[in-house]
Amino acid sequence: xxxxxxxxxxxxxxxxxxxxxxxxxxxxxxxxxxxxxxxxxxxxxxxxxxxxxxxxxxxxxxxxxxxxxxxxxxxxxxxxxxxxxxxxxxxxxxxxxxxxxxxxxxxxxxxxxxxxxxxxxxxxxxxxxxxxxxxxxxxxxxxxxxxxxxxxxxxxxxxxxxx
Numbered sequence: 341x342x343x344x345x346x347x348x349x350x351x352x353x354x355x356x357x358x359x360x361x362x363x364x365x366x367x368x369x370x371x372x373x374x375x376x377x378x379x380x381x382x383x384x385x386x387x388x389x390x391x392x393x394x395x396x397x398x399x400x401x402x403x404x405x406x407x408x409x410x411x412x413x414x415x416x417x418x419x420x421x422x423x424x425x426x427x428x429x430x431x432x433x434x435x436x437x438x439x440x441x442x443x444x445x446x447x448x449x450x451x452x453x454x455x456x457x458x459x460x461x462x463x464x465x466x467x468x469x470x471x472x473x474x475x476x477x478x479x480x481x482x483x484x485x486x487x488x489x490x491x492x493x494x495x496x497x498x499x500x501x502x503x
Contacts, residue, residue, distance in 0.1 A: 344399045345375040347468050348423075350391070351406035352380040352413050356430055359459050360406050363428070366465035370482050372472065375400070381416040388413075392420035402468040405453075406430050406461070410439045414453045424471055426454045426464045 347367055351360050360376075367374040379388040395403060403421065405414040406428045414427030429440035437458035444455045456463040473479035 343373050345373045346399065346401045346472060347372055347374040347465070348391075348395055348400045348403040349374055349376045349465075350379050350388075350403065350413065350417065352378070352382070352408065352411055354378055356406040356408060359430060360404075360428070360461050363404055363461040363465035363468075366462055366469065370469050370479065370486075372469055372479070379413075381411065381413045388416065389420055392417045395421050396423055402426065402471050404428060404461070404464045404468055407440045407444055408432050408437075409435075410443045412443055414444050414455075415447050415451060418447065418451050418453045424454065424468075425452075426456065426467055428456055428461050428464045429458045431459050 349360060349363050349367075351357065364374065364376060377391065379391055381388050392403075400423060403417055403423050403425045405417045405425055407413045408430035409432050414425050418425040427444035429437050429444055431437035432439060441455070441458055444453055447453050454467060456467065469479060470483060473483050
């Protein structure tokens with residue numbers, strides 16, 4: 341597989357890294373090249389805008405963007421690119437991530453952002469890989485195997501329950 345990044349993973353702060361590492365782990369599990377950046381829509385707006393505007397020309401196909409509090413990194417990113425953007429609302433201290441969730445799901449018409457659960461970085465990466473798999477038979481096969489594996493794991497857990 342090419343080493344050219346296909347998924348961009350961005351966050352506004354390194355405090356988001358422990359959660360976003362789950363997206364990194366999934367990309368590695370599926371051998372999907374990615375780039376990981378700390379870019380703030382508020383603290384480094386020019387760098388962020390440049391990164392987002394040029395993401396497609398660099399070969400990225402999907403962007404995963406973390407947002408804590410009422411930050412707008414996923415939405416601002418979606419406004420700057422034609423690529424699909426998946427927002428990951430991050431659990432905060434005061435509102436438990438609901439503020440981030442609401443800021444991502446309430447995008448205006450014309451600026452869509454897919455949204456996963458609060459702290460749902462793993463599912464964001466899986467969704468990004470499913471998007472890529474629409475044009476990649478190898479990823480389709482890996483996803484089929486992955487789904488089979490989690491089904492078996494779930495059945496094994498259920499069969500070990502004692503009543």
